[in-house]
Amino acid sequence: MIQEKTISKNEIKKQKVTSEASFPDEAFHLVDINGKLEDAIQKANVSVEKYDGDYKKTKLYMVENRGEIDPHEMFQNELLLKQIDQIGAFSVTILDKLMKLQDSPYFARIDFREENEKQAMATYIGKFSFTYDNELLISDWRSPVASMFYDFDVGPASYDAPIGKVSGSLKRKRQFKIKNGELNYVLESSTNIQDDILQQELSHTSDEKMKSIITTIQKEQNLIIRNENAQTLIIQGVAGSGKTSVALHRIAFLLYRFKDRLSAQNIVILSPNKVFGDYISNVLPELGEEPIYELSFSDIARVQLEGVIDFEEEKNPLETYDKQWVKRACYKTTLEFVQTMDSYLEQVNETIFEATDFSVKEFFVAKEWIEKRFHSCKDYPIKQRLQIIADNIYHRLEADNPMDEPVPKPKTVLKSLNSMLQIKSTLALYKDFYIRMGIKDLFVMPAKNTLEWSDVYPFLYFHARLQGLKQSKLIRHLVVDEMQDYTPIQYAVLNIIFACPKTILGDYGQLINPNHQHTLKQLCQIYHGAELILLNKSYRSTYEIINFAKQVQNNSSIDVIERHGEKPSIFYCQTKQEETKQIKKQIKSFKQSKYATLGIILKTNDNAKMLYDELSKDYEVSLITPDSTAFQNGIIITSIQMSKGLEFDEVLIVSVNQNEYHTSFDRSLLYIACTRAMHLLNLTCVGEPSSLLPDSM
Numbered sequence: 001m002i003q004e005k006t007i008s009k010n011e012i013k014k015q016k017v018t019s020e021a022s023f024p025d026e027a028f029h030l031v032d033i034n035g036k037l038e039d040a041i042q043k044a045n046v047s048v049e050k051y052d053g054d055y056k057k058t059k060l061y062m063v064e065n066r067g068e069i070d071p072h073e074m075f076q077n078e079l080l081l082k083q084i085d086q087i088g089a090f091s092v093t094i095l096d097k098l099m100k101l102q103d104s105p106y107f108a109r110i111d112f113r114e115e116n117e118k119q120a121m122a123t124y125i126g127k128f129s130f131t132y133d134n135e136l137l138i139s140d141w142r143s144p145v146a147s148m149f150y151d152f153d154v155g156p157a158s159y160d161a162p163i164g165k166v167s168g169s170l171k172r173k174r175q176f177k178i179k180n181g182e183l184n185y186v187l188e189s190s191t192n193i194q195d196d197i198l199q200q201e202l203s204h205t206s207d208e209k210m211k212s213i214i215t216t217i218q219k220e221q222n223l224i225i226r227n228e229n230a231q232t233l234i235i236q237g238v239a240g241s242g243k244t245s246v247a248l249h250r251i252a253f254l255l256y257r258f259k260d261r262l263s264a265q266n267i268v269i270l271s272p273n274k275v276f277g278d279y280i281s282n283v284l285p286e287l288g289e290e291p292i293y294e295l296s297f298s299d300i301a302r303v304q305l306e307g308v309i310d311f312e313e314e315k316n317p318l319e320t321y322d323k324q325w326v327k328r329a330c331y332k333t334t335l336e337f338v339q340t341m342d343s344y345l346e347q348v349n350e351t352i353f354e355a356t357d358f359s360v361k362e363f364f365v366a367k368e369w370i371e372k373r374f375h376s377c378k379d380y381p382i383k384q385r386l387q388i389i390a391d392n393i394y395h396r397l398e399a400d401n402p403m404d405e406p407v408p409k410p411k412t413v414l415k416s417l418n419s420m421l422q423i424k425s426t427l428a429l430y431k432d433f434y435i436r437m438g439i440k441d442l443f444v445m446p447a448k449n450t451l452e453w454s455d456v457y458p459f460l461y462f463h464a465r466l467q468g469l470k471q472s473k474l475i476r477h478l479v480v481d482e483m484q485d486y487t488p489i490q491y492a493v494l495n496i497i498f499a500c501p502k503t504i505l506g507d508y509g510q511l512i513n514p515n516h517q518h519t520l521k522q523l524c525q526i527y528h529g530a531e532l533i534l535l536n537k538s539y540r541s542t543y544e545i546i547n548f549a550k551q552v553q554n555n556s557s558i559d560v561i562e563r564h565g566e567k568p569s570i571f572y573c574q575t576k577q578e579e580t581k582q583i584k585k586q587i588k589s590f591k592q593s594k595y596a597t598l599g600i601i602l603k604t605n606d607n608a609k610m611l612y613d614e615l616s617k618d619y620e621v622s623l624i625t626p627d628s629t630a631f632q633n634g635i636i637i638t639s640i641q642m643s644k645g646l647e648f649d650e651v652l653i654v655s656v657n658q659n660e661y662h663t664s665f666d667r668s669l670l671y672i673a674c675t676r677a678m679h680l681l682n683l684t685c686v687g688e689p690s691s692l693l694p695d696s697m
C-alpha cells in the first residue's frame with residue numbers, strides 16, 4: 001500500500017495532468033518501449049517453455065532407458081541436462097527482469113553531449129538494462145553513463161567508462177514516474193526537481209520491508225555506492241541517513257561491476273538480529289540480485305568454537321549485573337585490551353616453545369635448527385608451525401638417509417615437537433595471559449569449559465595464534481552493519497577470518513551497550529588506511545521529529561530534509577492506568593490513520609513483553625523480541641534494542657520518565673527510539689518526565 005503525499009504535491013499533480021500533452025515525445029517513447037518489452041517477454045516465455053520441455057524430455061528419456069543406454073551416452077545426457085538447466089535458469093532470470101521492467105521500464109533520461117560530438121545522446125535509465133534488436137534502449141542504473149544522473153545537474157558532466165574518463169555536458173535531465181506501464185508524470189530538469197521527487201518518496205507510508213532507492217540516490221550516497229577501490233570503507237552516518245540502504249545498493253553495484261568474479265555467495269552481511277535481516281531482505285531481490293547470506297557474531301563464534309569450548313550467549317546489555325561482571329565486560333571492550341593481548345602474544349612467542357634436540361635412533365636434528373625454523377614461520381599459528389617443522393624434519397631425514405633406515409614419520413616428529421610446547425591449549429594460554437599481565441580477577445568461567453560472552457572473541461584471538469581459525473575463502477566482501485555495537489577485539493578476529501574488502505557502517509551516536517568503551521577513532525585505528533565517510537543528512541524522519549531528536553541527543557550536526565509533519569507530543573500521565581488509556585487512544589487514532597506501522601517502543605525487552613501481554617487482550621499487536629525472526633506491518637511492540645535499524649510510520653515511546661531515562665547513555669537510547677519514526681512521534685510519561693526531553697515541550 002503506497003500513498004503519495006508530498007510537499008510539492010500540487011506541482012507534481014499538475015505535471016501529471018500535463019505530462020502527455022507537454023511531453024508527447026515521452027508518451028510516444030513509452031508506448032514504443034512497452035511494445036518492445038511485450039515482444040521480448042513473449043520471446044522469453046517461449047524460450048523458458050522450450051528449455052523446460054527439453055529438460056523434461058531428456059530426463060524422461062534417461063529414466064525410461066536407464067539400464068539400456070551405455071555409460072558414455074548416460075554421461076553425455078547428464079551433461080546435456082545440466083546445460084539445459086543452466087540456460088533455462090538464465091532465461092527465467094531474463095524473463096523475471098523483463099516482467100519487472102514492464103511495470104516501470106525506466107525512471108530517468110539524461111541527454112549527454114560528449115566533447116567533440118555535435119549531438120547529445122539520450123540515455124534512459126531503469127532498474128535493469130534492456131536491449132532490443134541489438135539496440136540498447138534502457139541502461140542499468142549501475143552503468144557508468146547512468147552515474148551522471150546522480151552526480152550532475154544540467155551543465156558540464158563526466159563519467160568513468162572502462163576506456164577512461166568521458167567528459168562533455170548534460171543537456172537535459174528528466175524524471176519519470178511510470179506505474180503499470182503508464183506515464184504518471186514527467187519532470188523536466190531543474191535543480192529542485194530531484195528534491196521534489198525525494199520528498200515524495202520519503203512521504204510514503206512504510207512498506208513491510210525496506211525498499212530500493214534507485215530513483216532518488218543522493219550524490220553523497222552515490223559516491224559510496226560506486227566506490228570500487230576502497231579496501232575498507234567506514235560509513236559513520238546519523239540515524240536515517242540511508243547507511244543500510246546505501247550498503248545494500250553498494251552490494252548490488254559491486255555484483256554488477258564485478259559480475260565475472262563476484263556473486264551473491266561471495267558476500268556476507270553481519271547484522272544485529274534476524275528481524276533486521278528479514279526487514280532488509282527484499283532490497284537485493286528487488287534490484288534483480290540474489291539475497292546475500294547473513295551472519296551474527298554469535299553464529300561465527302559457534303562455527304569456530306564447535307568442539308573446542310562452550311560459551312554463554314550475549315546478555316541483554318540493559319539489565320543490571322554485579323559490579324565485577326561489569327568490570328570484566330567493560331575492560332574487554334577497549335582497544336587497550338587488544339594492545340595488551342598483542343604485547344603478551346609477542347612475549348609468549350619467545351617462551352611458549354622450548355626447542356630440544358630431536359633424536360630417534362641414529363636420526364638427529366639440533367635444537368638450534370628447530371628453534372630457527374619455529375621463528376621463521378612466525379606468520380603461521382603455532383600448532384601449524386609445528387606441523388610444518390615436522391614435515392621439514394621428515395623430508396630432511398629422508399634426504400640424508402644413506403643406509404635407508406626407516407625414518408621417523410611426521411606424526412612421531414610432531415609428537416616430539418608438541419612436547420616442547422610450554423602451553424598446549426588455547427584455554428591454558430588464555431588463563432596464562434591473565435596471570436602474567438596481573439589481571440587475574442578479570443577472567444571468570446561461569447561453568448566448566450564455558451566462557452562468558454565477553455571472553456569469546458579474546459579467546460578466538462588466542463585460538464587463531466595457537467591453532468588457527470577456519471578462514472573463509474569463499475567470502476570476498478564483508479558488510480558490517482551497526483558497527484558501533486562491536487568491540488575492537490571482535491574486529492581483530494573478524495579481520496583474521498575474513499581477509500577481504502569490507503564495508504563497515506553504523507552510528508556511534510546510537511550506542512546500545514553501556515559497557516562498551518570504544519570510539520570511532522579507535523575503529524579507524526584498527527582499519528588503518530580505511531576510507532571514512534560521514535553522512536550527516538537524515539532522510540527518514542520529518543523535520544519536526546529530527547529537531548526533537550537533536551535536542552534529545554544534544555547533537556546539532558544532523559542535517560534535516562525540509563519535510564514537515566506534526567510536532568512530537570508528550571502525554572503526561574499521573575498513573576500507569578492513565579498511561580495505558582493514553583496508549584489505547586493512540587492505537588485508536590493510528591487505526592483511523594493512513595499509516596501502515598505503529599512502533600510502540602519501551603526501554604527494555606521485559607517492559608515490552610509486559611505491555612504486549614496487556615494490549616494483546618484487546619488488540620491485534622505483535623511483539624518483537626530477541627528471538628523473533630520476521631518484521632511485519634501493523635502495531636508492533638518492542639524494545640529500543642530490537643527497534644534498531646527498523647522504522648515505523650508512527651512511533652509511540654512509552655514511559656519516558658525520569659527514573660527510566662536520566663544518564664548520558666539513556667540519551668543515546670532515547671535518540672535511537674525517536675529516530676525510528678518516519679512521520680509521527682508521540683511519547684508518554686508517568687510522574688516526573690525525563691530531564692533528557694527537550695525543555696520547550
Ligand SMILES: Nc1ncnc2c1ncn2[C@@H]1O[C@H](COP(=O)(O)OP(=O)(O)OP(=O)(O)O)[C@@H](O)[C@H]1O
Nearest residue numbers: 213216217218239240241242243244245539540645
Ligand atoms: N536517497 C534516498 N532516497 C529515498 N529514500 C531514502 C534515501 N536515503 C535514505 N532513504 C530512506 O531513509 C530511510 C532510512 O534509511 P536507512 O535505514 O538506510 O538509514 P540508516 O542510516 O541505516 O538508519 P539507522 O541508522 O537510523 O537505522 C529509509 O526509509 C530509506 O529508504
